[in-house]
Amino acid sequence: MSCDPYKWTCARCGKTHCNPFFTCYPREFWKDGKKRIGEVCEKCRDEIDYSNVREEQK
Numbered sequence: 001m002s003c004d005p006y007k008w009t010c011a012r013c014g015k016t017h018c019n020p021f022f023t024c025y026p027r028e029f030w031k032d033g034k035k036r037i038g039e040v041c042e043k044c045r046d047e048i049d050y051s052n053v054r055e056e057q058k
């Protein structure tokens with residue numbers, strides 16, 4: 001509970017981070033068949049950016 005002031009939850013994977021220096025990224029992403037906009041963690045950002053690049057290169 002000591003990290004509560006900095007608690008942040010990824011909008012995509014739902015993972016909770018307590019690091020005050022943690023960087024989040026605003027992204028559009030698909031979840032449950034709907035397009036959402038939210039702040040995601042670095043790992044989700046990589047996955048989103050990677051899939052976006054693949055779509056553009058069809």
Ligand SMILES: [Zn+2]
Binds near residue numbers: 011012014040
């Ligand atoms: Zn995430």
